[in-house]
Amino acid sequence: TMTFFTGHLPKMSPAQKISARQRIIEPSLPSGSFYLLVCLSAIIATLGLLANSTAVVIGAMLVAPLMSPIIALGLAMVTGNSQILRKSTSALVRGALLAIVLSFLLAQFNEWLPFISLAELPNEVLARTHPSPIDLVIALAGGIAASYALTNPKLSAALPGVAIATALMPPVCTVGVGLALGRWEVAGGALLLFLTNAIAISFASGLVFFLRGFRPAAHGEKRRLPRSLWIAALITVVML
Secondary structure, eight states, X not given: OHHHHHXXXXXXXXXXXXXXXXXXXXXXXXXXXXXXHHHHHHHHHHHHHHTTOHHHHHHHHHHOOTHHHHHHHHHHHHHTOHHHHHHHHHHHHHHHHHHHHHHHHHHHHHHHSOSSOOSSOOHHHHTTXXXXXXXXXXXXXXXXXHHHHHTOGGGGGGHHHHHHHSOOHHHHHHHHHHHHTTXXXXXXXXXXXXXXXXXXXXXXXXXXXXXXXXXXXXXXTOOSOOHHHHHHHHHHHHHO
């Protein structure tokens, strides 16, 4: 089966691989721009969640940069590049924690000085608290679409759609909202949804990169799946 896919997917030249690596790695680095976009998207997402506005939450998904380090993790798994793995993991963890803190503070401020009345939890918040197998399958499909688009510049128009389909920032901000309201089941469910999406996207993207010809430098063109991808597949199945 693996040979069938590798035989039918277009081969990437060394120059195309270098270009794709740059497109994947640059946005995933823990830079000032990355954290600025995390802050802005977290503010937009949290206010959208509290105001129960689907349109605002979708806007936050498009601004959020968290997809980039997750896809870079998939590349690191396949190429065995520990530097990419370390930096993308750092960006993802710090970005998620920053978003949780910001959403917590906004929701806490709203409790002290209610500019949005919360007689009951908004539907936009509740929608992020019950992860299901459907969410995991969507994340797998989104990870495949995003990574394939990143290895083919002609398909870059698909990336905003992937960002909306595989929501990452709203669940993270729901964690902060749940903590601020003392609703542990809300925070826990949203955290599980975020982890489900992150693991499924990184596994799916790693699989696509492998099929597109990315390999550890020492392995040449060996077609055997890296052990890290098998581990990610096992975790994905367990979460399912």
